[in-house]
Amino acid sequence: MTETPTELTLTLDGEQVHAKDGETLLDVCRRAGKEVPTLCAEDRVDPMGSCRMCLVEVEGQRRLQPSCAFKVQAGQVVQTASDKVKRHRQLLLSMYLADHELDEDDLPRERGTGNQLRQHVLDHGTGPKLPAINAPREYRMENNPYIHFDPEACVLCNLCVRYCDEVEAVSAITLAGRGAKTTIATADQKGLLDTTCEMCGGCIAVCPTGAMTEKPSLASDFREEEVVRSTCNFCGVGCQVNLHTQDNKVVRVTSPPAGETVNDGNLCIKGRFSMEFIQHEDRLTQPLVRGDDGALHTTTWENALKVAAQGLMGVKEKYGADSLGFISSSRCTGEENYLLQKLSRAAFGTNNCHQCAAT
Amino acid sequence: MFGAGAMTNSIPEIRGTDLMFVIGSNTTEAHPIIAMEMKRAKKNGAKLIVADPRRIWLADIADLYLQLKPGTDVALLSAMMHVIVTEGLHDRAFVEAHTTGFDDLVASVQTATPEWAETITEVPADDIRQAARLYASTEKAGIYYTLGITEHSHGTDNVYGLANLVLMTGHLGKEHCGMNPLRGQNNVQGANDAGASPIYYAGYQRVDDPAAQAKFEAAWETPLSPTPGMNLNVMMKHMGGLIRGLFIMGEDIVLSEPNTERVEAGMNGLDFVVVQDIFLNETTRFADVVFPAACFAEKDGVFTNSDRRVQRVRKAVDAPGEARPDWQILVQLAQAVGYPMPDYQHPSEVYSEMAQLSPKFSGISHERLEDNVGGLQWPCPDPEHPGTATMHTEGPIIGKAPFQTIAYRPSEELPDSNFPLLLSTGRTLYHYNAGTQTRRASGAIAKQPQNFIEMSRRDARKRGLDDGQLVQVSSRRGTVIAAVNISPRMKRGCVWMPLHFPEANTNRLTNDVGDPVTQTAEFKVCAVRVQPLVQAAK
Numbered sequence: 103m104t105e106t107p108t109e110l111t112l113t114l115d116g117e118q119v120h121a122k123d124g125e126t127l128l129d130v131c132r133r134a135g136k137e138v139p140t141l142c143a144e145d146r147v148d149p150m151g152s153c154r155m156c157l158v159e160v161e162g163q164r165r166l167q168p169s170c171a172f173k174v175q176a177g178q179v180v181q182t183a184s185d186k187v188k189r190h191r192q193l194l195l196s197m198y199l200a201d202h203e204l205d206e207d208d209l210p211r212e213r214g215t216g217n218q219l220r221q222h223v224l225d226h227g228t229g230p231k232l233p234a235i236n237a238p239r240e241y242r243m244e245n246n247p248y249i250h251f252d253p254e255a256c257v258l259c260n261l262c263v264r265y266c267d268e269v270e271a272v273s274a275i276t277l278a279g280r281g282a283k284t285t286i287a288t289a290d291q292k293g294l295l296d297t298t299c300e301m302c303g304g305c306i307a308v309c310p311t312g313a314m315t316e317k318p319s320l321a322s323d324f325r326e327e328e329v330v331r332s333t334c335n336f337c338g339v340g341c342q343v344n345l346h347t348q349d350n351k352v353v354r355v356t357s358p359p360a361g362e363t364v365n366d367g368n369l370c371i372k373g374r375f376s377m378e379f380i381q382h383e384d385r386l387t388q389p390l391v392r393g394d395d396g397a398l399h400t401t402t403w404e405n406a407l408k409v410a411a412q413g414l415m416g417v418k419e420k421y422g423a424d425s426l427g428f429i430s431s432s433r434c435t436g437e438e439n440y441l442l443q444k445l446s447r448a449a450f451g452t453n454n455c456h457q458c459a460a461t
Numbered sequence: 462m463f464g465a466g467a468m469t470n471s472i473p474e475i476r477g478t479d480l481m482f483v484i485g486s487n488t489t490e491a492h493p494i495i496a497m498e499m500k501r502a503k504k505n506g507a508k509l510i511v512a513d514p515r516r517i518w519l520a521d522i523a524d525l526y527l528q529l530k531p532g533t534d535v536a537l538l539s540a541m542m543h544v545i546v547t548e549g550l551h552d553r554a555f556v557e558a559h560t561t562g563f564d565d566l567v568a569s570v571q572t573a574t575p576e577w578a579e580t581i582t583e584v585p586a587d588d589i590r591q592a593a594r595l596y597a598s599t600e601k602a603g604i605y606y607t608l609g610i611t612e613h614s615h616g617t618d619n620v621y622g623l624a625n626l627v628l629m630t631g632h633l634g635k636e637h638c639g640m641n642p643l644r645g646q647n648n649v650q651g652a653n654d655a656g657a658s659p660i661y662y663a664g665y666q667r668v669d670d671p672a673a674q675a676k677f678e679a680a681w682e683t684p685l686s687p688t689p690g691m692n693l694n695v696m697m698k699h700m701g702g703l704i705r706g707l708f709i710m711g712e713d714i715v716l717s718e719p720n721t722e723r724v725e726a727g728m729n730g731l732d733f734v735v736v737q738d739i740f741l742n743e744t745t746r747f748a749d750v751v752f753p754a755a756c757f758a759e760k761d762g763v764f765t766n767s768d769r770r771v772q773r774v775r776k777a778v779d780a781p782g783e784a785r786p787d788w789q790i791l792v793q794l795a796q797a798v799g800y801p802m803p804d805y806q807h808p809s810e811v812y813s814e815m816a817q818l819s820p821k822f823s824g825i826s827h828e829r830l831e832d833n834v835g836g837l838q839w840p841c842p843d844p845e846h847p848g849t850a851t852m853h854t855e856g857p858i859i860g861k862a863p864f865q866t867i868a869y870r871p872s873e874e875l876p877d878s879n880f881p882l883l884l885s886t887g888r889t890l891y892h893y894n895a896g897t898q899t900r901r902a903s904g905a906i907a908k909q910p911q912n913f914i915e916m917s918r919r920d921a922r923k924r925g926l927d928d929g930q931l932v933q934v935s936s937r938r939g940t941v942i943a944a945v946n947i948s949p950r951m952k953r954g955c956v957w958m959p960l961h962f963p964e965a966n967t968n969r970l971t972n973d974v975g976d977p978v979t980q981t982a983e984f985k986v987c988a989v990r991v992q993p994l995v996q997a998a999k
Contacts, residue, residue: 301908339494347778386740416732433646452690
């Protein structure tokens with residue numbers, strides 16, 4: 103079914119580069135190490151070309167063309183940093199700034215895990231300052247515990263909507279309104295909880311400006327978070343997660359970039375958000391031993407280990423090693439499962455050792 | 462089945478497949494990220510066949526949806542085999558080279574016509590034919606299943622049926638194909654791999670194999686028992702009898718095991734119980750000692766996922782109070798009973814001890830996992846080995862794989878006049894198993910605050926029930942209260958409940974009858990009745 107795409111050659115900023123039929127100019131630019139700024143491009147969804155950030159000059163084309171959607175052709179001559187392209191970028195950024203929430207330095211405000219628009223302004227500069235638009239956008243997605251949307255920081259690149267449609271395929275959010283009122287919303291102006299939204303948080307992950315952010319970590323400054331790469335502890339997919347911590351607390355969970363892991367940058371509601379249990383006040387913090395009154399009482403580790411050892415050995419002496427059972431956990435690590443079977447077999451002498459895989 | 466209990470292929474292969482046969486797996490809820498790969502494959506043009514009694518989300522985008530009656534999988538699969546062999550769609554070369562017992566299999570499905578299967582499964586015979594033809598005639602076709610296949614009194618037969626389909630069509634040892642059980646927990650695969658099993662040491666080496674026994678006796682410097690132990694379901698049945706003491710790490714057995722009342726009676730019959738967990742739960746009510754453990758974000762180690770991928774877990778925060786990582790507690794308990802378990806300084810030392818004893822993983826180490834950000838998939842026999850994405854590429858690793866003949870038999874407990882509805886149980890997207898973690902998550906609580914029972918509109922109307930109304934659901938074993946959720950996904954006569962709610966524990970209803978081979982309980986089929994909740998007089 104798959105045919106081998108034909109190789110072709112084009113000229114990129116004066117150099118000959120190779121490409122395959124079907125690739126976009128952006129694919130080629132990235133491979134060649136050209137820095138083409140983007141906002142709405144994302145490998146997991148089809149190109150849309152809506153943000154106009156990645157426009158390049160293609161010889162023979164009257165207008166600049168979006169490199170994310172424009173396909174390569176043999177013999178093309180492409181400029182990624184011509185004066186025309188540079189002027190376009192600066193004017194475009196001026197227009198974005200006129201319709202964006204700015205900080206005290208007149209730069210796009212940073213939220214969530216960064217704002218690519220801010221970086222583009224710093225990297226490419228802007229044209230003349232344009233008067234602020236103050237577009238009257240409504241916010242319609244409240245009534246959910248996790249996802250916050252700030253229309254003032256949105257550049258309407260539609261990436262969140264496309265992710266919701268094409269990757270998660272639940273189509274919970276949509277572009278709504280017309281003209282300057284256009285915004286991201288839900289059908290019938292419902293809260294997200296009342297839509298098909300499954301709260302995977304993919305809209306937050308793909309948002310280039312931080313207009314979509316996580317409510318639980320709104321107050322956390324992402325630049326002060328430490329990041330530890332780990333594996334999600336819920337189902338058997340083995341999604342890779344970055345645990346963001348601050349003051350010994352997990353404040354945010356993100357996915358490592360798409361492309362290198364089994365989850366390809368995606369997470370579900372459990373992996374991204376169901377982490378409240380880690381710091382929950384109900385966590386067990388001390389060993390407990392049941393007293394003569396029938397209740398569990400706190401005790402020292404030394405005593406708890408002693409009581410447990412005596413109790414289990416007592417059963418073994420009275421009824422034999424095979425009267426003991428050791429139930430391990432598919433939630434614990436491989437090393438812990440190894441040690442539990444070793445405990446069961448080597449320390450107590452029974453093969454009555456299992457975990458929930460049977461059920 | 463073919464020589465290893467795991468997905469034969471890999472999750473990233475799904476997006477390149479041409480056909481997915483999803484049976485007994487509500488993938489979008491139980492494995493949402495794998496479902497994203499399936500959605501992507503569908504978008505790329507792959508065909509999707511879904512077989513499930515509930516009209517699950519995937520059924521909405523399926524090319525062919527088979528809404529079979531719960532517990533009739535064997536009839537469906539037998540009829541598919543019948544179509545394949547009678548129409549000559551099987552892969553003769555593969556069957557010849559890599560299998561045994563084909564002739565017996567052909568004879569056994571002789572009478573299993575789609576018309577016969579229709580009378581049992583309620584799936585139209587033509588749909589069964591079409592499914593069989595599509596699956597057999599598509600080169601890159603994979604089977605994906607989960608507990609909807611295994612949690613039956615004939616779960617082993619269901620798995621054999623799927624394996625037969627894979628073998629007769631030669632969908633093994635090739636990319637984008639295979640037989641793919643999607644694992645329910647983060648580390649089910651890893652727990653099995655590590656030897657948390659009554660019959661296997663780490664690395665699937667049998668306890669009754671004298672050579673394996675001698676190897677582990679030498680490594681652990683102590684004599685070991687060659688007698689295979691009891692599996693969990695057998696232990697549950699012997700509590701208070703042959704089993705007098707339990708050590709339970711990280712599992713809420715009272716909530717998770719079927720027929721709660723019987724489990725509770727068994728727990729009360731035990732002389733001594735130790736529980737090691739991160740929260741108090743239903744099981745700690747019976748514990749004599751409770752050890753506070755660290756959760757996954759507070760310790761180091763590895764999890765092994767569904768596609769045999771060993772990946773690192775890393776400590777991000779400190780455990781609360783005096784809680785300790787499970788591995789430390791296990792070492793300390795072993796030492797407290799006088800067994801000289803070494804003072805491991807880090808789980809990487811434990812892993813290398815296991816890897817040395819287990820040829821399947823001996824090429825994997827914590828060190829190598831630092832450089833392999835995507836994890837390493839076993840078999841990985843030496844430190845130079847890149848890991849194995851697709852298994853059985855040189856033919857089944859057991860050599861010739863045997864076909865297993867199967868015969869349909871009804872589930873153990875079917876609806877009757879007293880208990881007229883057929884209950885299946887399962888998991889939802891928002892909650893996870895015993896709920897100890899997700900019942901503390903605000904989003905999950907907002908979406909699904911309480912236990913519910915999904916039923917068809919006709920079944921609800923017949924009983925005069927409204928959406929959201931509280932009802933009593935009773936089986937021969939117990940009663941729980943749940944809210945009615947009228948759902949177009951349900952087949953008439955069938956109801957469905959999730960298992961995440963301790964205060965309304967669905968397993969008070971479920972049947973603990975087990976599969977004759979694995980003893981896996983029949984969570985997917987039991988008979989219940991549903992009545993409006995009678996309010997106590999005020």
